[in-house]
Amino acid sequence: MSQFAAGLALAAAGPLGMAAGSGPRVLPLWPEGVPDAKPELGPNRVDEDGRTTNITEPSLTVHPAAVDRANGTAVIICPGGGYVRQSTRREGEQYAQWLSALGVTAFVLTYRQLEFGHPAPLRDVLRAVRLVRAQAGEFRVQPDRIGVMGSSAGGHLAASAGTLFDHPLGRTGAALDAVSARPDFLMLMYPVITLAGPAAHAGSCKALLGAEPRAAEVELMSVERQVTARTPPTLLVHTQADQSVPVENSILFYQALTRARVPAEMYLFEHGAHGMGMRDGLGTASLWPRRAEEWLRDRGLLSPART
DSSP: OHHHHHHHHHHHHSSTSSSSTSSEEEEEETTTTOTTOOOOOOOEEOOOSSSSSSSSSSSEEOOOOOOOTSSSSSEEEEOTTTTOOOOOIIIIIIHHHHHHTOOEEEEEEEOOOOTTOOHHHHHHHHHHHHHHTTHHHTTTTTTTTTEEEETTTTHHHHHHHHHHHTTTGGSSSOGGGSSSSOEEEEEEESOOSSSSSSSSSSHHHHHHHHHSSSSSHHHHHHHGGOOOOOSOOEEEEETTTOSOOHHHHHHHHHHHHHHOOOEEEEEEEEEEEEEOTTTTSSSSGHHHHHHHHHHHHHTTTTSSOOO
């Protein structure tokens, strides 16, 4: 058995990775071995608030679509946390449950962060897209209906997947590199977009690129500058009240998408602090899931899968 086949067998471990009825399934992202592994750091840590840190073992946690509504669409979710921690429960599992109820198969990505730095997070998200696409039949999803959703720094990672999917830094030499890593759509929640200028989120930049990043890396990872006509259709959600990641981040990305003639829709709300997730009591901002559902439906992503 080839290394590629062995890796897929380990990752799958059955149709969806674990026995049916045993709860969400966790798939190793790199079953053949994490690139540039750092075993001395020990395992991932999860605190009582559902935040994940010290990520040395990247993974995908599978939340199957509601059986009576399954439509063949998949979304890989990148929780936020400034590339320092991941808000796995609030910006991962909660979104996954919502998407599952819409008939979407959701995958919560646990990706590497400051312990590894660039380009490890990019490699993890592109590996996730390739893995889901390569096993689309096993996951009962359509290979051309795979999106990436992210919040805050996770939004930056999702936008990186949508702009740098063909970049050499996103490959490791594995056989799975032959599978397309281009997402079919993006859903960005109060995303970090630029790492330069007054709208930049300094903490995310430092965690990802280090205290003294090279100008070329800042340019590359300021993803509004990497948008092309091949960037996938995008939904953006942000608020004026966000004091951590300025709303200008979403505006910059939307403007770049518009110049490239990429279909895009953006909702900018008055209320809702950074990291609002799916909280109630924020006026119209609390209704963003309804707007997102409408966008998915309008793009045909909630329609029954073709047979």
